[in-house]
Amino acid sequence: MLSDSLLKKFDQLIARYPLKRSAMVPLLLYAQDEVGHVSEEVIAEVARRVEVRPIEVVEVIGYYSMLHRHPVGKYNVQVCTNISCMLRGADEVFEHCCKKLGIKNKQTTPDGLFSLEEVECLGACCGAPAMQINYDFYENLTPEKFDALIEELKKKEPRSKM
Amino acid sequence: MPGYHSPMGNSPLEVKVISKRFGLPNSSSLDVFVQHDGYQALKKALAVKPEDVINEVKNSGLRGRGGAGFNTGMKWSFVPKQSAKPKYVVCNADESEPGTCKDRPLMEYDPHQLIEGIVIAGYAIQSHQGFIYVRGEYRYLLDIVDKALAEAYAAGFLGKNIQGSGFDFDLCTHTGAGAYECGEETALLNSLEGLRGYPRIKPPFPAVVGLYGGPTVVNNVETLSNVPHILLNGADWYSKLGSPKNGGTRLFCLSGHIARPGVYELPMGFPLRRIIEEVGGGVLGGKKLKAVIPGGSSCPVLTADEIDVNMDYDSVAKAGSMLGSGGVVVLDEDTCMVKLAGRIMRFYAHESCGWCIPCREGTSWLKHLFDRFHGGAALANDPDTALDVSMNILGKTLCPLGDAAAMPTISILKKFRHEFEEHIKLGYCPYEKTVVMSEK
Numbered sequence: 299m300l301s302d303s304l305l306k307k308f309d310q311l312i313a314r315y316p317l318k319r320s321a322m323v324p325l326l327l328y329a330q331d332e333v334g335h336v337s338e339e340v341i342a343e344v345a346r347r348v349e350v351r352p353i354e355v356v357e358v359i360g361y362y363s364m365l366h367r368h369p370v371g372k373y374n375v376q377v378c379t380n381i382s383c384m385l386r387g388a389d390e391v392f393e394h395c396c397k398k399l400g401i402k403n404k405q406t407t408p409d410g411l412f413s414l415e416e417v418e419c420l421g422a423c424c425g426a427p428a429m430q431i432n433y434d435f436y437e438n439l440t441p442e443k444f445d446a447l448i449e450e451l452k453k454k455e456p457r458s459k460m
Numbered sequence: 461m462p463g464y465h466s467p468m469g470n471s472p473l474e475v476k477v478i479s480k481r482f483g484l485p486n487s488s489s490l491d492v493f494v495q496h497d498g499y500q501a502l503k504k505a506l507a508v509k510p511e512d513v514i515n516e517v518k519n520s521g522l523r524g525r526g527g528a529g530f531n532t533g534m535k536w537s538f539v540p541k542q543s544a545k546p547k548y549v550v551c552n553a554d555e556s557e558p559g560t561c562k563d564r565p566l567m568e569y570d571p572h573q574l575i576e577g578i579v580i581a582g583y584a585i586q587s588h589q590g591f592i593y594v595r596g597e598y599r600y601l602l603d604i605v606d607k608a609l610a611e612a613y614a615a616g617f618l619g620k621n622i623q624g625s626g627f628d629f630d631l632c633t634h635t636g637a638g639a640y641e642c643g644e645e646t647a648l649l650n651s652l653e654g655l656r657g658y659p660r661i662k663p664p665f666p667a668v669v670g671l672y673g674g675p676t677v678v679n680n681v682e683t684l685s686n687v688p689h690i691l692l693n694g695a696d697w698y699s700k701l702g703s704p705k706n707g708g709t710r711l712f713c714l715s716g717h718i719a720r721p722g723v724y725e726l727p728m729g730f731p732l733r734r735i736i737e738e739v740g741g742g743v744l745g746g747k748k749l750k751a752v753i754p755g756g757s758s759c760p761v762l763t764a765d766e767i768d769v770n771m772d773y774d775s776v777a778k779a780g781s782m783l784g785s786g787g788v789v790v791l792d793e794d795t796c797m798v799k800l801a802g803r804i805m806r807f808y809a810h811e812s813c814g815w816c817i818p819c820r821e822g823t824s825w826l827k828h829l830f831d832r833f834h835g836g837a838a839l840a841n842d843p844d845t846a847l848d849v850s851m852n853i854l855g856k857t858l859c860p861l862g863d864a865a866a867m868p869t870i871s872i873l874k875k876f877r878h879e880f881e882e883h884i885k886l887g888y889c890p891y892e893k894t895v896v897m898s899e900k
Contacts, residue, residue: 314632316546316589316672319654323637327596348654361656361813364596364638380558381757382715382789384803418640418807419558419757420597423715423787424469424722433599 300343304332308347318348322358326365335366363417371406371413373451375399376430377439379416382423391427392416394441398448411455412448468565469714469722471739475701477709478685479725482569488604490611493572499617501688505580506625513584517687519695521707526552526643526680527756527784528860529773532687536677538667539585545674547587550652551578553594553601553681554636554643557756558807559787562711562723563681567594567601570685571608575631577684579618580691582629585677589630593648596637605633640811644859645678647813658815659859682711682786702728706772710786716753717744717792729772736767736790748793751875755784757804758864760871761791781871796891797876798883801869802830808865819862822853826869833880836888843880847873 307328312321322344329340336359345352359365377395379388396402399412406413422428425437429444436447468482481487481496493499505513518533539547551574555563566574578590594602609631612618620628634652636642642651646660649671670676686708690698699707706728712735715721719741726735732754736742743749749764754771760781762769769779776783791800809823826849833842847870854866873880882890 314634317653320634320652322654323651324635327635327637350654358654358656362596362637362639379803380807381753381800381803382559382787384800385716385789385791385795418810419556419560421555421561421564421595423559423561423713423789425561426715426721430597433597435600 300329300340301332304328312347319350322348322350322355323362323365326355326359330365334372335369369406369410372411372455373431374413374415376415376417376420378418378420378422378426378428380419382419383427386426388427388439391429391439391441391444395444398441398445411452469720469724469739471720471724473730473734473739474725475709475727476725477689477701478566478570478573478682479711479723481573482565487569488571488608490572490608490615493570497688497692498572499576499615501691502576502579502583502617503623505583505691506623506627510584510586513580513691516695517584517690520690520698521695521702521705522683522686522690522698523706523773524680525682525686525710525786527557527758527782529783532679532683535667535679536581536584538665539587539675539677540668541586543675545672546589547585547674548671548676549578549582549585549587549590550645550648550671550676550678551590551592551681551684552643552645552648552678553592553598554639554648555598555681555785556595556640556643557758557785557787558804559713559715559753559756559789560785561713561715562786564598564601565723566681566685566711567598567605571605572612573685573688574605574681575608575612575618577687578631579622579629580687581677581679581684582631583627585675587675587677588628590632591652591671592631592633593642593652594633594635595642596635599635602633602635609633639813640807641813641859641861644861647859648678649676656813658813659861661858703770703772703775706774710771710783712739712771713787714740714790715787716789717747717795718742718790719744726771729770729775732762732767732769732771732788735771735788740788740790743790743792745792749790750793750795751791751797753787753789753791753868754781756787757789757807757868758782758860759784760867761797761875763875782867794891796834796889797872797879798830798834798889799891801872802827802834804868805830805865808861812861812865816857816859816862818853818856819865822849822862823865825849826865833883834889836883838880838884838887840884842884843873843877 325344345355377392427439428437522532523529641647642657647657651657666676751761773783805827809827814820850866850869853862
């Protein structure tokens with residue numbers, strides 16, 4: 299079930315455009331933020347709202363790297379390894395993230411808390427190496443900074459016993 | 461520690477026009493904006509004829525800051541005066557060119573400057589609706605820009621009968637969801653229409669057939685942020701800030717092996733050597749310079765011997781590269797150019813939309829070739845093969861993504877051929893001194 303506030307947001311977004319279909323990607327992204335991924339229910343609801351067939355929504359989802367059709371961790375760790383970050387040690391940082399979380403690229407920890415993804419340029423080149431956890435930027439990363447951050451996030455989670 | 465603090469440089473050599481309000485407390489608010497010349501240019505524009513606005517921008521020499529460098533006023537003048545379909549202004553805030561992070565501070569610290577520029581553009585082409593297409597990763601900027609839009613509506617700088625002029629203009633944000641390709645203007649328009657972000661065949665150009673089939677101007681955030689200053693201080697003042705035919709200033713994003721990375725606003729035509737040595741404090745750790753990417757990953761690299769170039773569109777083009785997006789990436793003497801070429805190609809292979817075969821196949825082949833090459837399994841004819849594939853992408857695709865993949869690759873293959881030869885001779889990377897097999 300999608301929340302009332304999200305459905306209200308849907309209405310507001312659709313009203314912005316001369317063509318309802320234009321709202322498709324924003325609707326999918328905001329729904330994903332709430333549900334955790336783009337579920338079948340989300341696809342059906344968005345299709346109904348923007349007046350297209352569900353297959354047309356699926357077609358669009360496949361194009362965008364931020365839209366996930368399967369659940370990802372509560373904290374989606376996205377490490378940039380593009381050139382500006384690479385030159386500042388992003389490959390080493392990414393390798394460290396794999397070790398720290400015990401997972402590889404595009405995997406999720408068994409407790410469902412963290413996902414790890416190597417991503418392309420985030421637009422934080424002057425603060426390289428950089429990453430995003432969900433929508434939050436973290437810049438000038440080091441293995442130590444990363445560890446401290448992960449521990450802090452774990453502490454917030456009652457279900458994590460690590 | 462979530463860092464909502466875009467890195468800003470601070471150099472006495474800067475000439476601050478579009479970044480002049482950046483340091484002010486609460487600079488994104490309407491109050492601060494209005495206290496510092498905000499919306500004065502809009503009032504001035506609304507008092508003259510739309511074609512006068514276009515001419516002023518044309519004469520200022522303002523050129524597109526997204527990368528292509530086309531004269532902005534000229535682009536506006538291509539929009540037909542009469543149109544059966546509504547006209548649109550679309551602000552391209554899908555900043556994703558590797559090495560570029562300048563639109564981010566413009567929206568974070570001065571969203572009203574951008575809004576003012578968009579409304580002026582709307583008035584100039586007599587459009588009544590605009591969209592700001594923000595890349596999905598910049599979610600926090602949506603909040604900042606949306607707040608500014610609400611303030612502008614409440615104060616009568618947007619909506620019906622703006623400042624009693626009789627001119628109506630509506631503006632809202634739109635979020636992308638992760639696709640470099642959508643920075644290309646026709647792909648962006650498809651994306652905004654709720655389709656996959658494939659590029660369109662040109663002509664017709666968006667100025668004639670754009671969003672929803674109506675005449676559309678698509679301009680970059682930095683381009684539009686310059687517009688109020690041109691209206692306020694005049695085309696002559698603006699053009700004199702830069703070098704001939706390259707008006708104004710430019711935000712340069714200094715990254716990579718540089719002592720002081722950051723976004724710096726410098727006059728158009730500022731020498732690249734001085735950007736690296738004086739503005740950026742030289743190569744990180746006092747190392748020697750090997751090469752520079754002057755304007756984002758799509759540009760051909762310049763070697764250390766080629767940095768005596770003035771950073772304006774024409775001079776950099778003359779030097780065999782492009783001013784591009786303003787992303788200056790500095791590479792020190794210990795950088796493996798084969799690894800760099802491979803990483804650049806991995807990006808383009810990931811981002812190729814797959815519409816044009818030379819780009820879709822070529823970028824993937826090259827990615828595999830470079831990965832294998834850097835991983836120690838280089839073949840003697842690989843550099844020639846890579847050059848051949850690159851030359852068969854160049855100029856053979858609908859949008860510039862193919863060219864963007866081919867151009868840096870060709871320059872690295874030609875200017876750093878000796879590094880490729882060395883990999884072949886040794887059987888491993890001379891910089892990493894070990895056989896590195898990539899899993900990617």
